[in-house]
Amino acid sequence: MSAAVDFKNVDIVFGAARKEALALVDRGATRQEILEKTGAVLGCAGANLTVNEGEISVLMGLSGSGKSTLLRAVNLLNVPARGNVMVKDGDRMIDVAACDAATLRHIRQTRVAMVFQQFGLLPWRTVAENVGFGLELSGVPEAERKARVERQLKLVGLDQWASKYAHELSGGMQQRVGLARAFATEAPILLMDEPFSALDPLIRTKLQDELLQLQAELKKTIIFVSHDLEEALKIGSHITIMEGGRIVQTGAPEDIVLRPANDYVRDFIANVNPLSVLTAWNVMRDRRDLDHGEDGWVWLDRRKTTRFKIDEHGLVAAAERDGKPAFWVSCADVEAQPEETTQVFWANPGTSLKTVMLAMHRSQTAPVALFDDRSRFVGAIGVRDVLSAVLRR
Amino acid sequence: MDPVSQLISSFKIPIGRWGKTFFDFLTTNFEWFFDSIADGLTVVLDGLVDLLLLVPPVLLVAAIAGLAWYLQKSWKLALAVALGLLFIVNQDLWQETVETLVLVVGAAAASMAIGVPIGIWAAHNERGYRYLQPILDLMQTMPTFVYLIPVLILFGLGIAPGLIVTVIFAAPAPIRLTHLGITSVPKPMIEAGEAFGATKRQLLWKVELPAALPTIMAGLTQCIMLCLSMVVIAALIGANGLGKPVVRALNSVNIPLGLEAGLAIVVLAIILDRISRIGTGAAK
Numbered sequence: 001m002s003a004a005v006d007f008k009n010v011d012i013v014f015g016a017a018r019k020e021a022l023a024l025v026d027r028g029a030t031r032q033e034i035l036e037k038t039g040a041v042l043g044c045a046g047a048n049l050t051v052n053e054g055e056i057s058v059l060m061g062l063s064g065s066g067k068s069t070l071l072r073a074v075n076l077l078n079v080p081a082r083g084n085v086m087v088k089d090g091d092r093m094i095d096v097a098a099c100d101a102a103t104l105r106h107i108r109q110t111r112v113a114m115v116f117q118q119f120g121l122l123p124w125r126t127v128a129e130n131v132g133f134g135l136e137l138s139g140v141p142e143a144e145r146k147a148r149v150e151r152q153l154k155l156v157g158l159d160q161w162a163s164k165y166a167h168e169l170s171g172g173m174q175q176r177v178g179l180a181r182a183f184a185t186e187a188p189i190l191l192m193d194e195p196f197s198a199l200d201p202l203i204r205t206k207l208q209d210e211l212l213q214l215q216a217e218l219k220k221t222i223i224f225v226s227h228d229l230e231e232a233l234k235i236g237s238h239i240t241i242m243e244g245g246r247i248v249q250t251g252a253p254e255d256i257v258l259r260p261a262n263d264y265v266r267d268f269i270a271n272v273n274p275l276s277v278l279t280a281w282n283v284m285r286d287r288r289d290l291d292h293g294e295d296g297w298v299w300l301d302r303r304k305t306t307r308f309k310i311d312e313h314g315l316v317a318a319a320e321r322d323g324k325p326a327f328w329v330s331c332a333d334v335e336a337q338p339e340e341t342t343q344v345f346w347a348n349p350g351t352s353l354k355t356v357m358l359a360m361h362r363s364q365t366a367p368v369a370l371f372d373d374r375s376r377f378v379g380a381i382g383v384r385d386v387l388s389a390v391l392r393r
Numbered sequence: 394m395d396p397v398s399q400l401i402s403s404f405k406i407p408i409g410r411w412g413k414t415f416f417d418f419l420t421t422n423f424e425w426f427f428d429s430i431a432d433g434l435t436v437v438l439d440g441l442v443d444l445l446l447l448v449p450p451v452l453l454v455a456a457i458a459g460l461a462w463y464l465q466k467s468w469k470l471a472l473a474v475a476l477g478l479l480f481i482v483n484q485d486l487w488q489e490t491v492e493t494l495v496l497v498v499g500a501a502a503a504s505m506a507i508g509v510p511i512g513i514w515a516a517h518n519e520r521g522y523r524y525l526q527p528i529l530d531l532m533q534t535m536p537t538f539v540y541l542i543p544v545l546i547l548f549g550l551g552i553a554p555g556l557i558v559t560v561i562f563a564a565p566a567p568i569r570l571t572h573l574g575i576t577s578v579p580k581p582m583i584e585a586g587e588a589f590g591a592t593k594r595q596l597l598w599k600v601e602l603p604a605a606l607p608t609i610m611a612g613l614t615q616c617i618m619l620c621l622s623m624v625v626i627a628a629l630i631g632a633n634g635l636g637k638p639v640v641r642a643l644n645s646v647n648i649p650l651g652l653e654a655g656l657a658i659v660v661l662a663i664i665l666d667r668i669s670r671i672g673t674g675a676a677k
Contacts, residue, residue, distance in 0.1 A: 075588050108590030120585035124603045134589035136599070185589065 003088065004189055004221035005051040005074055010083035010097075012043030012069050012245075018081050031244045043069035043078060044245040051238075053088070053188075056215065056222040058236035060229060060268070066245035067225045068193050073097070074223065075112045075191060076104055087111060087189065109138035113182035117194040119174045121166040127177050128153065128162040134185040152180040155214065172203035179211075183218070192224045196231065208235055229268060233257070233277050241265050254282045258389070274390050280356050281349035283389040284370045284379035300367040300380040306344055308369065314376035319344050321366060328369065331359045339364070346371050349378070353389065356381055416543045427547040434553035438495055442633075445491045453491075454478040461668045470667055477660040486635065486657045493624050493634035493661065496552060500559035500620040505613060508564045512571025512609075513597070522572060529565040537562060537626050545630050555623075555632025563619040570612030574605030614669045621662050635661070 013021045021040035024033065031042040044066035051057040059067035072078040073085050076096050086093040089111050096107055113134065121130050132149040140148070153159040156176040166174055175195055182190055196204040212235060215222065226232050232239050233253045240250045241264070249261035257277045260266040291299040293307065296317070300306045306326070309318040319326040321344060329337060331347040334355065345359035346369040356368050360383060370379045394402075419427070445453060454475055462471035481490050515522035541558060548554040578601050586600040602609075628636025635658050642651030 077584055077588060105590040105592065108588060110590075112588075114585075114588040116581055116585060116588075118581050120581040120588075122582060122585070122600065122603070124606075133585070133599075137586075137589050137591050137595055181589075191588075 006086040010047040015040030058232040061242035113187040278353040301382040431548040431553040508567030516575035550631035555627030567612040574608030
């Protein structure tokens with residue numbers, strides 16, 4: 001995997017007294033202190049972040065945390081006071097903070113496209129003309145432009161609306177036009193600045209799903225700004241949390257939920273339903289931490305109700321529950337299974353915690369085993385593991 | 394008088410004299426320049442008037458009504474325009490009306506041609522606009538009669554100086570409204586243009602001007618109205634048109650003539666106002 005966008009020590013300051021503000025940044029002053037002493041507003045400070053190709057990297061934070069500011073440095077809508085913003089252009093990495101106007105235009109026309117919170121559509125243009133806007137700016141001939149616009153409109157399901165004006169469309173449809181406009185340039189990097197925040201919750205969920213579907217096909221590199229953690233957890237492959245212009249934590253969604261770096265992040269995730277993020281892998285106890293008996297038997301739970309006999313290949317050879325022989329079945333079929341005490345469910349690392357809990361419920365709180373993709377036993381989840389994950393204790 | 398006031402007024406700053414020296418300098422050294430402008434303008438404007446007067450009034454009325462329909466897509470307006478103009482023909486003021494129309498349309502066109510580019514420049518140059526503002530204020534608040542005198546000296550009598558004073562008075566409107574229109578283009582639209590790699594020129598033509606168009610058009614309407622309000626004053630320095638009968642009526646205390654010409658100006662004002670409201674009523 002190679003980097004598509006790489007922020008290196010990016011500082012962004014708004015206002016006249018840049019030098020003084022940067023000196024204060026170096027001393028670790030907070031945004032409030034910098035504002036009081038110099039009158040300059042700290043946009044973001046010391047931002048280091050690598051966004052790899054094909055991932056959806058979400059910048060999260062409360063309003064004013066600098067997330068949009070950092071995003072807008074990628075296409076230089078905000079100019080960094082210091083640092084480099086490297087953007088991939090073919091085989092090269094270009095520092096947009098230092099390149100000339102022609103290179104910047106090239107990056108903006110062909111490498112980086114943007115979707116805005118308030119859509120940023122031009123009301124005197126039809127939907128089709130809006131979608132073709134970027135192509136028009138880069139001088140794509142009309143015939144080719146028309147074909148590409150039509151393709152994009154089909155992709156977002158708006159081909160019937162091509163000759164309407166933006167204000168004749170609902171908010172959700174307008175943002176689809178915004179998406180199509182960004183896709184039309186075929187830029188591999190997509191900047192999305194709270195694209196769904198202005199929409200009502202149902203439409204928002206729908207567009208998130210559509211984005212994920214399109215992404216599975218198009219494999220863009222997406223940097224997505226959001227203040228909604230549920231949204232971030234849903235679509236992000238990486239999440240970066242910002243506070244007061246500084247990055248506090250970067251990681252995979254479950255990292256953020258399970259191992260918050262500080263109280264700010266903890267507050268942030270306080271209201272998140274862990275069931276929507278966590279997987280079996282996140283809560284299991286590794287087989288090495290389990291109680292091992294004689295003859296290859298392993299206890300799956302602390303109460304010692306259930307045990308597996310593991311052969312030399314790591315596969316399960318026999319199972320026993322409450323001293324009686326039991327059989328093991330996949331969690332995937334949990335709905336179809338009768339409630340019996342002689343079965344033990346197993347799950348894959350990627351199985352959601354919700355499914356694991358359902359399996360426990362079905363088997364009267366028996367532990368759930370974890371197999372890897374070659375059916376080898378890797379760990380187990382007991383009731384207590386689930387409870388402590390849900391309660392974050 | 395108290396001593397302080399006495400001291401202040403003991404030496405009068407000779408602004409008036411400086412001004413006169415300046416205009417004397419212009420007349421002696423650049424007379425050929427101003428004369429050629431005046432002559433050129435007179436030929437064009439008078440030629441246009443003569444040309445329009447060759448057309449039978451009824452045909453011209455029909456053409457203007459047709460234009461009203463074309464621009465505003467309203468039969469009612471076209472009919473009202475035709476009736477208003479026929480009333481003027483009926484009052485035997487047709488020639489004066491054509492002269493006024495040429496002066497107003499010419500002055501408005503010149504004002505827009507000067508004002509819109511200056512407005513665009515000012516919108517991208519806030520510092521420049523700060524210096525420009527007092528000049529615009531001066532152009533609009535300085536009593537017209539004051540600059541009537543030097544214009545008269547530089548350009549002589551006739552339609553040309555009439556056009557020039559009208560432009561001086563009316564051009565600030567399109568400048569201000571173009572500036573307003575372009576500076577109030579919503580930021581997300583500008584950023585959308587920038588984010589997709591627009592050059593400065595593309596940004597102007599594809600984002601700023603279309604977004605500012607309604608405001609610029611409001612500037613056009615305002616500009617035409619300001620031009621029309623100068624008709625009587627232009628008549629004082631020899632420009633033909635509906636101002637002439639008004640001035641004549643004033644000098645001879647002729648109530649009927651004054652009323653007729655005054656009403657003709659009102660009718661013309663309403664017609665021009667309604668026709669020139671492009672992009673406000675009809676746009677969808």
